[in-house]
Amino acid sequence: MLTCDVLDCHNAPDLDAFSHAFVMTRAAELLALQQRINPIQLANIASSLRSNIPSTIPALVAAEANRPVLSKVMGGMNVHLEILFDDNVAWIARFQRTTDDKGDHILVNEELDTMGIIDWEWSKVVTKSFAFAAPIMLLPLAFDEGDNQLTEDEEELAKVFESLGRPDMTLCVRGGRVYHHISFILHKGDRPDACKPQMKGFYQLPGNESWEWETWRSDALQMYQTEPVLQGLLGKSRSTN
Structure with missing residues (x-):
């Protein structure tokens, strides 16, 4: 007990x-x-x-x-x-x-016979490159630190697509790290400290190795200082702190 x-x-x-x-x-x-x-x-x-x-x-x-x-x-x-x-x-x-259903997942014909069921939970509409980036289970542990190096498994997946005559899918896998970072940034967006590694990895992809969070934050606040939505969010943040 x-x-x-x-x-x-x-x-x-x-x-x-x-x-x-x-x-x-x-x-x-x-x-x-x-x-x-x-x-x-x-x-x-x-x-x-x-x-x-x-x-x-x-x-x-x-x-x-x-x-x-x-x-x-x-x-x-x-x-x-x-x-x-x-x-x-x-x-x-x-x-x-x-009983947690709303009926929008059931496909029927004109006679109202059930023709199929689609589970829309967690579904979303994204670009092809986003959809066919390597699954996150293939990411390296160092990804949590912003690492952009593809793993052997990701390279193997890219080679499989190449062997099947799908160079477009190969590009999705090899260029997928940017979308991995975006996904994690959006997921952790309410916790800036938690998404710093992915922000760093995201900005280092095009070769910006000198990227630093505080510099980026300062520049972004300066660039968007007249943006009303940002100012509204900052105002709410200050009022709750």
């Missing part, structure tokens, strides 16, 4: 009991959702979308009536089942676990 030594603070719950209750509640929820699924109808719908190639839902066919088989939570809000076709192609059927 964890306890809190803050005055008038309630004791924290028993973590073992909480974990057990969480597992049991989640299992009951998944089982209830699972029992609402008609595996034959689901397989028929999937087959109709692939030239009537027969399909099955292996997990539901083999499932015990009282054991949940829905698994692999997606984004914390969804679970899925595998649909297996006779030609060994596998699809994923996705089921929502939440």
Whole structure:
């Protein structure tokens, strides 16, 4: 049992009991959702979308009536089942676990039949170069310090695109560091100290090795001193400090 030594603070719950209750509640929820699924109808719908190639839902066919088989939570809000076709192609059927939807992700036809579902969460419209910069998982640890050197993995990805005859995608990867910096700067924009390394890396890309934060800040304030939006933001900042 964890306890809190803050005055008038309630004791924290028993973590073992909480974990057990969480597992049991989640299992009951998944089982209830699972029992609402008609595996034959689901397989028929999937087959109709692939030239009537027969399909099955292996997990539901083999499932015990009282054991949940829905698994692999997606984004914390969804679970899925595998649909297996006779030609060994596998699809994923996705089921929502939440009522947190507004209907704008559901595509329907003129008869209001559901034709598809698109998860727009975290989606955005960006340029091609931004979209196809190397994924952040390939960035070096030194990126947090403003490093602009491409990693071996990034170079390998660029070579793969070259081998596929896509020099445009190769350029996106090799020129993607600027967009990595922009993403991090925008994410940390409310914490200037946190984005200083990315600001430095951003300005050093074109060869401005002598860039310094304080110099840039002073020059920017001077350059945009008559900009009303900036002055409004600075005024708000001063009033809260």
